[in-house]
Amino acid sequence: xxxxxxxxxxxxxxxxxxxxxxxxxxxxxxxxxxxxxxxxxxxxxxxxxxxxxxxxxxxxxxxxxxxxxxxxxxxxxxxxxxxxx
Numbered sequence: 565x566x567x568x569x570x571x572x573x574x575x576x577x578x579x580x581x582x583x584x585x586x587x588x589x590x591x592x593x594x595x596x597x598x599x600x601x602x603x604x605x606x607x608x609x610x611x612x613x614x615x616x617x618x619x620x621x622x623x624x625x626x627x628x629x630x631x632x633x634x635x636x637x638x639x640x641x642x643x644x645x646x647x648x649x
Contacts, residue, residue: 565593570585570588594648602645612626631643
């Protein structure tokens with residue numbers, strides 16, 4: 565994946581470091597909608613999504629922070645699923 569292929573909100577994210585963005589670029593393809601939807605019911609994800617109902621900005625930041633933790637564990641595919649929720 566190329567930098568130009570990244571969703572715009574990732575390019576300007578205050579959360580991700582340049583190294584983490586490089587890590588995100590290592591995937592060959594993004595997860596599909598079914599893969600993304602499948603993680604919604606995971607307890608931590610479910611709690612994050614419900615904790616910020618009505619506050620999309622805070623929700624996105626907290627999802628990105630969660631994805632950042634996944635990147636630290638080298639779980640790039642899982643991080644993408646969280647980012648794209």
